Amino acid sequence: MRLSDLQTGDEAVIVKVLGHGAFRKRITEMGFVRGKKVSVLLNAPLKDPIKYKILDYEVSLRRSEASMIEVLTENEAVDLVSCEDPNVLQNDDVIGKAVVRSGKTINIALVGNPNCGKTSLFNVASGSHEHVGNYSGVTVDAKKGYFNYKGYHFNIYDLPGTYSLSAYSPEELYVRRHIFEQTPDVIVNVVVASNLERNLYLTTELIDMDLSMVIALNMYDELEQSGAVLDYKTLGEMIGVPIVPTVSRSGKGIDNLFDTIIRVYENQDLTVRHIHINHGKVIESGINVLKEELKTDPQIKQHFSPRYLAIKLLEGDKEVESILKDKADYNDLITLRNREVQRISKTLGEDVETAVSNEKYGFISGALKETLVPGDREKTRTTHIIDSLVTNKLFGFPIFIL
Numbered sequence: 001m002r003l004s005d006l007q008t009g010d011e012a013v014i015v016k017v018l019g020h021g022a023f024r025k026r027i028t029e030m031g032f033v034r035g036k037k038v039s040v041l042l043n044a045p046l047k048d049p050i051k052y053k054i055l056d057y058e059v060s061l062r063r064s065e066a067s068m069i070e071v072l073t074e075n076e077a078v079d080l081v082s083c084e085d086p087n088v089l090q091n092d093d094v095i096g097k098a099v100v101r102s103g104k105t106i107n108i109a110l111v112g113n114p115n116c117g118k119t120s121l122f123n124v125a126s127g128s129h130e131h132v133g134n135y136s137g138v139t140v141d142a143k144k145g146y147f148n149y150k151g152y153h154f155n156i157y158d159l160p161g162t163y164s165l166s167a168y169s170p171e172e173l174y175v176r177r178h179i180f181e182q183t184p185d186v187i188v189n190v191v192v193a194s195n196l197e198r199n200l201y202l203t204t205e206l207i208d209m210d211l212s213m214v215i216a217l218n219m220y221d222e223l224e225q226s227g228a229v230l231d232y233k234t235l236g237e238m239i240g241v242p243i244v245p246t247v248s249r250s251g252k253g254i255d256n257l258f259d260t261i262i263r264v265y266e267n268q269d270l271t272v273r274h275i276h277i278n279h280g281k282v283i284e285s286g287i288n289v290l291k292e293e294l295k296t297d298p299q300i301k302q303h304f305s306p307r308y309l310a311i312k313l314l315e316g317d318k319e320v321e322s323i324l325k326d327k328a329d330y331n332d333l334i335t336l337r338n339r340e341v342q343r344i345s346k347t348l349g350e351d352v353e354t355a356v357s358n359e360k361y362g363f364i365s366g367a368l369k370e371t372l373v374p375g376d377r378e379k380t381r382t383t384h385i386i387d388s389l390v391t392n393k394l395f396g397f398p399i400f401i402l
Contacts (some may be wrong), residue, residue: 001076003038004050004066011073015056015102018183019068021210023302031055032069033160034103064299068183069168072098098162104152106265107182109142111175111206112190113199114161117218119143121190121248122158125258142178149258157184161344163198165205166317176319179209180303186261187213193223193230193245196372197364201219203239204277204360210305212272213241214260220245220253227375235371240273276307280360282347286314286340293333300324314344315353 006012014036017024031054032038041058042051049060077098112118126145143158159178162173167173179187189206191199206213217223217232236243242260246253263269278284290310294300300309304323312320314337324330341352348355390399 001071001073002067003032003052003061003069003071004063005342006040006071006073008040008043010073011037012073013037013077013099015072015099016185017069018185019302020305021212021303023065023068027069031057032061035099038071062292062298065302068302070102072102105155106152106186106261107155107157107184108186108261109157109178109182109184110188110190111159111160111179111202112161112218113163113192113202114193116161116190116199117248118161118190119148121188121216121218121246121254122156124248124251124254125154126156142174149255150262152262154258154261157182160200164202165209166315167317173319179211185212186264188216188257188261189213189241190216190218190248193220194215194226194228196230196368197361200364200367201357201360203241204363205278205308207239207241207275208305208308208311210274210308212264214264215241215243216253216257217243217245218248221247223375226325229373229375231371235367236271236370238367240271240275242269242271245366277360277363279311279356282344283314283352283355283359286344286352287311289340290314290333290337293329293336294324297327300327302361311356314341315356316341346383 001012003012003014014032014034016034017027017032021028036054038052038054041049044050048063049062050063050066052066053059053060072095074095077095083293100309110118122143122145126147142160145158147156147158149155157178158176161170162169162175165172165176167176175181178184187206189203191203203215204279215236217230223230232243232245242264244253244257244260246257248254260269264272279287287307287310294306294309300306309320309324313324313333321334324333327333343356344352350358389395
């Protein structure tokens with residue numbers, strides 16, 4: 001149940017706060033943390049805002065803000081716990097056990113480029129045996145699995161492979177909408193260790209969204225076999241996201257990955273910090289103008305990162321425009337956006353989307369220069385040998401027929 005569902009006079013206990021980093025930080029600082037009792041004191045005449053009592057003080061929240069807070073009532077707690085321990089009689093014990101159980105359910109989404117080993121990781125973690133392939137249709141929908149580990153229940157969503165979070169393909173839209181609408185507790189960004197520069201572009205977009213995230217540095221054995229050396233701990237500290245080497249096809253590193261997910265979920269990982277990828281003075285000034293305008297709308301702040309929306313507006317993202325179209329000053333916002341786009345394009349001599357991409361790749365290149373010693377990539381290219389055989393004029397057709 002969500003806090004917004006409670007009626008005047010109802011009581012419940014906080015389970016977790018959903019939403020992105022800035023919103024979650026503000027709400028938890030107000031005292032809405034796991035295990036704390038909250039009661040509804042008063043609903044405004046139009047049902048918004050709502051006055052609550054928590055930690056012996058009164059606080060008002062908008063209904064939309066309260067809808068981002070999961071709670072448990074006494075009746076829900078009894079239903080949840082009684083089937084496991086019918087001898088529990090005292091309500092406090094029931095509620096306490098129920099909150100612990102509910103608070104230890106972690107919803108994660110696997111996000112990564114096509115062919116990054118994401119589905120293999122999903123299969124290893126969840127025990128699923130779904131088919132892994134590269135052809136169209138394998139991951140048109142999100143596959144859901146679950147498993148239990150160290151007292152936590154993980155719901156895992158394997159999202160379609162995508163190279164970015166733009167609005168150009170069904171896969172990109174699906175992934176972005178899942179993140180917006182389902183608000184996973186932790187994003188697991190699956191990155192191919194032997195192709196970091198390309199894979200980390202998606203990472204930079206996820207960083208812009210200000211999400212709780214862990215990077216699974218997959219196929220790490222290929223990077224090691226090539227002779228390359230990556231200081232992944234320093235790279236993680238630079239980008240504010242913990243990085244865990246994995247080999248999904250063998251299961252190597254999976255336990256460490258989920259240990260890290262638990263630490264991030266419980267706010268115990270010191271690597272985690274939100275950074276802003278600098279897009280250069282010209283673009284940053286445009287981002288800041290739009291961001292400040294977007295921050296005036298409280299409903300936008302709790303669901304989305306204003307900075308992320310500002311960047312996408314500058315890029316002309318139609319999906320983001322659609323999200324914002326009901327904003328009271330939408331026309332003024334678009335006028336402001338158009339002015340900034342014209343200024344940026346004129347100053348830089350290229351369109352905003354290209355300029356933003358260049359800055360992101362520049363950030364990635366700079367980070368890898370400090371943390372990666374390249375090896376011999378060809379050592380890992382077994383697929384090149386296979387390709388040369390199956391496309392050979394002499395052997396290709398017999399192999400294809402076979």
